[in-house]
Amino acid sequence: MDYTLELIFVLKAWRVVVLVIGILGNWKLAKGDNEHVERKLVDHVPGFISIDCGATEDYLDDGTGIFYKSDTDFIDTGTNSNISPSNQYAHPNFGRQIINLRSFPQGKKNCYTMKPEQGKNSNYLIKFYFYYGNYDNKNKTPKFDVYVGVNFVYTFENLDVHTLWYFDVIHVPTSDIIYVCFINTGSGIPFISALELRPLDKSLYPFNFGALINSWRYDLGSTTTSVRFIRYENDVYDRLWYTYSKLPNSVPINNSSVIEIQNNNDSYQLPLEVLRTAIQPSSGYHYLSSSDVLDYIEGSKYYVCFHFAEIAILTQGMKREFIINVNEGSYISDRITLDYLKPLSICLNRTFDSLRFVINATTGSDLPPILNAFEVYGVIPQYNLHKPTNSRDVAAIMDIKQKLRISREDWQVDPCVPKELTWSGLTCNSSDDTSMIISLNLSSSKLTGEIPFSLFNLTALQYLDLSYNELTGSVPKFLAQLPNLKALNLSGNQLNGSIPEDLIQKSRNGSLVFSFGKKPDLCLSIPCTKEKKKPKRELIVALVATSMVVLVLLLLIFCALAIYKRKGRERASRSNFKIRNQQYNYSEVVQITDNLKTVIGEGGFGKVYLGILKDETQVAVKLLSTSSKQGYKEFRAEAQLLMIVHHKNLVSLVGYCDEGENKALIYEYMANGNLKQNLSVTNTNVLNWNQRLQIAMDAAHGLEYLHNGCKPPIIHRDLKTSNILLDENMRAKIADFGLSRAFATENESHISTSLAGTLGYLDPESQTSGNLNKKGDVYSFGIVLFELITGRPAIMRGREKNTHILDWVYPIIESGDIGSIVDPRLRGEFYTNSAWKAVEIAMSCIPSPAIQRPDMSQVLVELKECLDLETAHGRSHTLAIEANETTSSIPFTMSSMELQSDISALAR
Known part of the structure; x- marks a missing residue:
């Protein structure tokens, strides 16, 4: 009995031990899984930037194994929206990224800013995903433009509301920052579901003729009956491969052997799943040819890459040799042979207006050609691409934006390029080499702080308007050193100190139109003599005593003035205003105008008559009509204004008449009437x-x-x-x-x-x-x-x-x-x-x-x-005529150079 109890106790003990071991084992497995997840969260693929647009949190995607970030760190405009559950659908390669999106109802241009680890030392594959899903209940997809940097790459339009649309761009950066922008063209609100950036080795996809867009990557020889996509983790660059069973008159072949993709000279590193399948001609054929599938690829020109790997074991002495022929001989490759299980990629560094290829076996080949995969890209021609604004100008205007806290919606990405998206307040010149800022108008922009030194780096600047802001500090000397500055307006600010002598000199000699306003804190003298002395204590006491006496006197004067003004208002009528110019009575006006004889104009105030003063000077007499409703108000305003403004290009006031209901303004006479x-x-x-x-x-x-x-x-x-x-x-x-x-x-x-x-x-x-x-x-x-x-x-x-x-x-x-x-x-x-x-x-x-x-x-x-x-032009024209008159009787004709100049100007 005791033995039985002892045995039961031992068995129970073993059960506890097994249970503990199981718990510890499960804990270790769970810990291992968590460590794996944590590793992936932290050690995501170097250089990958994966943005789930509209997402509210970062996450590791179970389907792709890619770590996605919300877009809050990449853009500060736009609105997050979710696709309703009824319009969502599951996709193994694009699942979680298409259940939400970011739209841009405000502003014409909205841009993502990405700063990849490799900077401009790498090329990049940039991928775009759009799923509308009727998120706004309008049941109509919008039309908008997509830009990468300063260049247009795509117009999103005319898609079914439940279609997931993908396109990509191979981008060669010119700076360490990459901008992706969505432009509202007035045909709906732009949006984006996901945005991905993948670094590429610079040796991949060589081209020097434009930009590559909207790729189609065909994985050939797959025996699957359904369409599938191959991407990361199978593809280290996260390219998207589309399984395409065969070309016309071809049959699939495959091999499950290990294909060496790491230790060979092929940097394209195609996925093993792509390289293990291929096609070759059907029995009785010795060539492979493309089909009309290529007609679906957008772009006026095409770029193509071919990918090969020998996956058949060749018997002793057998040889597979072939050539590539594109567009009936517009391109013919050298003879191509393959090594067993070693990839070979051939990208043609040229473009084609159309794309039809044939891969032919050579006469010395024992076997027909094979093809594992090929890629086709649309091409944006070089002449449609823009060069960014001068980097020094960009750095300067970005610093100005930061220092002056300028917050304008369109002040994003490049300030000058493209021309139709130039920042507001800027004017730029354009040349074949670069664009530079020539005009900067920041008038009435609520700017504060001092005038930033960065302006000095805008060396092409011709016009600078900083008027009517709250700028403080002194007028900087460097403004006079801007080599091309022609107009400078600093009016209406809180600037102080002396104006630099060089600015004054440029204004006086006519090389600079300079407006600074008559501020008491600005001084034209060199040096400025506005320094205030510190008052002594005795002076302060005297000033206080004097101020008290003055205050009492002012109170007495104020009371007297108040009584005087009250009585004056009782006597005054609307006609009682005085101006400093010569005053005439009405009889003199009648005499000057010869009894109002000659009418030379008429307006809402009344008629204008020709007059002659005693010194034979002709004048124009504007006589206020008694029937004018607004005339007196305008008459008074004009008279008062012309008392204080005097300029050679403003009509001068000679005198006036203010006699009861008879009122007239007398101007200098303008012999040739008005411009109309x-x-x-x-x-x-x-x-x-x-x-x-x-x-x-x-x-x-x-x-x-x-x-x-x-x-x-x-x-x-x-x-x-x-x-x-x-x-x-x-x-x-x-x-x-x-x-x-x-x-x-x-x-x-x-x-x-x-x-x-x-x-x-x-x-x-x-x-x-x-x-x-x-x-x-x-x-x-x-x-x-x-x-x-x-x-x-x-x-x-x-x-x-x-x-x-x-x-x-x-x-x-x-x-x-x-x-x-x-x-x-x-x-x-x-x-x-x-x-x-x-x-x-x-x-x-x-x-x-x-x-x-x-x-x-x-x-x-x-x-x-x-x-x-x-x-x-008039001088050169005259000289040319004189030269013709002295050398021959042939009439003057415009030179071919001048004619070409005019044609160029017309084209612009």
Whole structure:
């Protein structure tokens, strides 16, 4: 009995031991599995960047063994969305990545930023996955463009709502950072499901003719009846291989032996599953040929790679030898032989307009050819690719963006390239080598801090506008050292200290249009003499005592003034204002105008009469009509404004009459009337091209003075051809300031007021916002400039409808026909390059977002260049005519070089 109990006890003990061992074993296995997972999470494939777009957490994908990250570290715009369960589907190769996505409802350009470990020392395979899945319940896939860096690579469009779409790009980077951007083209909201980047050995896929996109990789010889994909971990580069059973008149062959892919010269490292199968010609055939499957590959040109591995055991003396023939002899390879179980990859470093290949056995071959796999890529031609902006300019503008805390949606990736995606506020030049920033307009951008030194590195910069921000510190000396700077506007900031002498000198000699505002903290003297002495204690006591006395006196004066003003308001009427210019009584006005004899103009205020002063000086007398509703308000505003502004390109006020209900303003007389009259088709004296450019220059000078020379700045609000007057020498002056307004403070970027102006010249943005600023005048100036160029009015009257000048000119500009743009009454007597330059200036003035328009100082410099082009051409034209007249009777003809220059300009 005791023995039995002892035996039972022993058995129970063994059960406990076995149980403990089992528990320990399971714990060890579990620990081993966890260690394996942790290893994969930490030691993911070097260089792989795998982004599950729209995911909320990082994870290891069970199906692929790839570690995916959410995209929060790669982009800070966009919205996460999930595909509804009813629209999801399981896929062994793309499972978890297609149940969510990131869309971009805001902004035209949204970009991912990737910084691979290898930097620009590697090429990269970039893979894109799109699954719409009706996530937004619109049941319609969008259309949008995809860019890698500065280059367009693909347009996503016209897909079924439940189709998973994949494409890839082989990218050769020019920097250590790679940008992938999605561009809203106005046909739906861009989105992306997954984005993957894989480093490639630089020896792979050699090409020097463009960029490779949208690959198709065919794994041949598979006996499976269903379509399958092969990717990582089978493919070390995570390429996507599509099983394709056979080409026409071919049969599959396979081998399960180990194929050496590591220790050979083939760096392509195709998956073993791909190399172990192949095709060869069917019985009775000695060649392999491609099929129409290649017609489905997008791209105007094609790039192809062939992959071989001998998987058949050849008997003694037997030989397999073949050649590759593409497009009926446009390319023929050397004789190709294979070593048993050793891969060979052949990528043709050239492109083909179409792609048909035949692999033929040579006459000396005992066996037919084989083919294990091939790849076909579409090609983006070299001429469609852009070179990025000058790296020094990029570094500078990125530093400026950071230092000044600029947060604009479109300030992403390259600042200048492509041209249609140039950052707002920038203008760039373009050349075959690189693009550089020539204009930077950051006016009214709420900038703070000091002017950054990085601006010094923008060596091509011609125009810099930092006006109406909160910039502090001194005006830096390096601004005067920018070699190409032509216009600088620092008005409306909190700058202090002295202005560098070199800037003052450049402004005085005319090489720089410099606006800085009349700030009490800025000093023109060298050195600045504004240093304040520290007051002594005795002085402080005296000042306090004096201040008390002054305060008492001020209180007494204030009380007296209050009584005086109250009584004054009781006596005053709206006519009681005084101006400093000579005052005339009404009888003198009647005498000056010879009893109001000659009417030379008329407006909302009343009529304008020709007058002659006692010294025989001719004047224009603007007489306020008693029936005018708004006339008095405009009359008063104009009189007050013209007392404080004086410029050679603004009409001068000679005197005024303020006698009861009789009110008049007397101006200098402009002998040639207004610009509208001179551009009219009824005018027989047609303005020549040089006169038109000079008139534009004069008007720009006047407007630039109002914007940047007056403190506070003044906006005209009604700039048009009828308000630009011409003197006896056809020089222009701006008139009619009845609607003009000054900014309340110099730091204001706009004013809110009732809409005013003339139909056809009104800034579209101000019409919707009600805010008026200097850029509204710039828009009006652009319309005036188009009128000067075309000879057409801002609004062209028609029988059925009226046409705005911009609607008429846009299509012609796009066609590149400068002869149809310029006023036909000039009979072609203008320089083509000058005309195109004028059109470009006018176009720069009229973008709908006001922030994209230049400052008038920049417009002024551009017009000077335009006029210089015409003047220089006129001199060379005259010299050529004189040379012909002295050497032969052959009439002057344009030189072939000059003709080519004009053709090039026209093409631009």
